[in-house]
Amino acid sequence: MAEPIKIHTPFTEEMSKKFHIGDAVLITGEIYAARDAAHKKMCEALANGEELPIDWHDKMVYYLGPTPAKPGDPIGSCGPTTSGRMDAYTPT
Structure with a gap:
């Protein structure tokens, strides 16, 4: 397995073109x-x-x-949604 690709936000459209399905990424910054x-x-x-607020x-x-x-606790566990x-x- 390849090393995860490290990215830091902001995440530009140009950056997104470097990824492929199945790539592992480590994300830092604001999400x-x-x-x-x-x-x-x-x-x-x-x-x-x-x-909009942001x-x-x-x-x-x-x-x-x-x-x-x-x-x-202010919030429970979080996981991806559909x-x-x-x-x-x-x-929009």
């Missing part, structure tokens, strides 16, 4: 988490002429689903 509900709110905001250009988003938090839920919002 935003958002799932379908967040994408829906962002698309609605844009449709209403509102600005500039998404060259940002990395992790589609995750949290589990319920244990008492005293990216297909975001397909309708991705072009």
Whole structure:
């Protein structure tokens, strides 16, 4: 197995062209988490002429689903969620 490819955000489109299916990567830097509900709110905001809370250009988003938090924890464990839920919002 090849050494993982190390990348640091921001993650540009040019950088993405260097990867292939099956590549292992180690990512450091800022990674935003958002799932379908967040994408829906962002698309609605844009449709209403509102600005988004962050500039998404060259940002990395992790589609995750949290589990319920244990008492005293702000969030439970997080794991990937189905990216297909975001397909309708991705072009925007």
